[in-house]
Amino acid sequence: MLTNAHETLNLGLEGVVAAATRISRVDGEKGELIIGGFALEALAPFHSFEEILFLLWNDRLPTDTELADLKQALRAARTIPKASLNLLEAAAEQDADTMDALRMGAASLGLNLKDDAQTQSVTAVAAFPTIVAAYYRLKKGLQPIAPHSELDHAANFLYMLEGREPEPERSRALETYLNTVVDHGLNASTFTARVIVSTRSDFISAVVGALGALKGPLHGGAPGPALDMVFAVGTADQAEPYIRSLLDRGERLMGFGHRVYKVRDPRAEVLSQAAARFYQRAGDQKLFHLAQEVEKTAVALLAEYKPNRRLQTNVEFYTALLLHGLGLPTELFTPTFAIGRVGGWTAHCFEQKKTDRLIRPKAVYVGQVRTETVKT
Ligand code: ACO
Numbered sequence: 001m002l003t004n005a006h007e008t009l010n011l012g013l014e015g016v017v018a019a020a021t022r023i024s025r026v027d028g029e030k031g032e033l034i035i036g037g038f039a040l041e042a043l044a045p046f047h048s049f050e051e052i053l054f055l056l057w058n059d060r061l062p063t064d065t066e067l068a069d070l071k072q073a074l075r076a077a078r079t080i081p082k083a084s085l086n087l088l089e090a091a092a093e094q095d096a097d098t099m100d101a102l103r104m105g106a107a108s109l110g111l112n113l114k115d116d117a118q119t120q121s122v123t124a125v126a127a128f129p130t131i132v133a134a135y136y137r138l139k140k141g142l143q144p145i146a147p148h149s150e151l152d153h154a155a156n157f158l159y160m161l162e163g164r165e166p167e168p169e170r171s172r173a174l175e176t177y178l179n180t181v182v183d184h185g186l187n188a189s190t191f192t193a194r195v196i197v198s199t200r201s202d203f204i205s206a207v208v209g210a211l212g213a214l215k216g217p218l219h220g221g222a223p224g225p226a227l228d229m230v231f232a233v234g235t236a237d238q239a240e241p242y243i244r245s246l247l248d249r250g251e252r253l254m255g256f257g258h259r260v261y262k263v264r265d266p267r268a269e270v271l272s273q274a275a276a277r278f279y280q281r282a283g284d285q286k287l288f289h290l291a292q293e294v295e296k297t298a299v300a301l302l303a304e305y306k307p308n309r310r311l312q313t314n315v316e317f318y319t320a321l322l323l324h325g326l327g328l329p330t331e332l333f334t335p336t337f338a339i340g341r342v343g344g345w346t347a348h349c350f351e352q353k354k355t356d357r358l359i360r361p362k363a364v365y366v367g368q369v370r371t372e373t374v375k376t
Pocket of ligand 1: 218260
């Protein structure tokens, strides 16, 4: 922090409280995450994504009828416009990054949409998986698969990627992941969405801006590199020399460290348990054990290299492992994060809309005050 006369400069806005929210609470010292009033561990592995979406939008769990209605509304909004598909085809021809394609596809959803918060929220949540799956297939030279008319949200995403109905344990593992990442306080992408809505702009604009923020490697772009690190280590005996060489070069270990958590991210715990269950039944056990070894070594070496920083495993490390176990390629990791997080973004948009207060911080001017006249 720098001070200039009576003004304080806080470049990362650490500790600044800019919203009151009922959506989630992050306790970085205790390692606790509350989602809509419930502890993450009690919610994510047991509920459907649609139930949690309803909870975040309405501040209570749905009745059976309300849940059925929301599922129906989402199913009805899954098909994306022809113009969006054309755009994705053009992006695939240019071999665009999947997050860029999702951002462009999401922006195109606004083309024929009413400027109505509820419609835009349902459309964004319902259509993100369709955009990602269609783009993934187009990039591989395959035809997109139309959304399933009966499957729930998580299962439908796997169906549109692969063209066959997924086994229940795969849908459950993906759903646990989506629920785990659905919201997380005033993180960078959520803040971006809230800033956009605070100007009374529309929700599609807000989620498009949020996607731009999520894409960066310091936010949602870390799981791919985290998995690359596990593969690069290769065998448990190489964990220490390999990670040491990264830290000696001053590199950051992806999947470790967090702005808020100073203990192990509780989402890492939920996802490591989900990954352990999944790998035991259907995965490469050797890879899972290697990842555990890499995690242990990384945490120990971070404590040695950065003794005062309290750097622990974050959500991205086991995201990578779980999504890889589900058969998702690295390029889909961050887009799949977005498919979960758009639930939280839209919930925050509703909250911000109600608050109706323009978010407008200040900058401290550090340039000169020139006294000479400007020549024309
Ligand atoms: N590996 C090595 N060193 C690290 C790491 C890491 N993963 N994270 C922080 N540090 C070090 C920094 O180099 C810095 O060291 P220094 O004081 O000697 O210069 C110190 O710890 C503090 O770092 P900051 O960048 O100030 O900490 P910040 O709170 O901004 O960092 C962040 C949070 C960006 C997540 C960081 O820990 C990081 O880059 N992690 C790796 C990327 C990652 O996993 N991102 C996903 C985060 S989870 C999410 O957004 C969903």
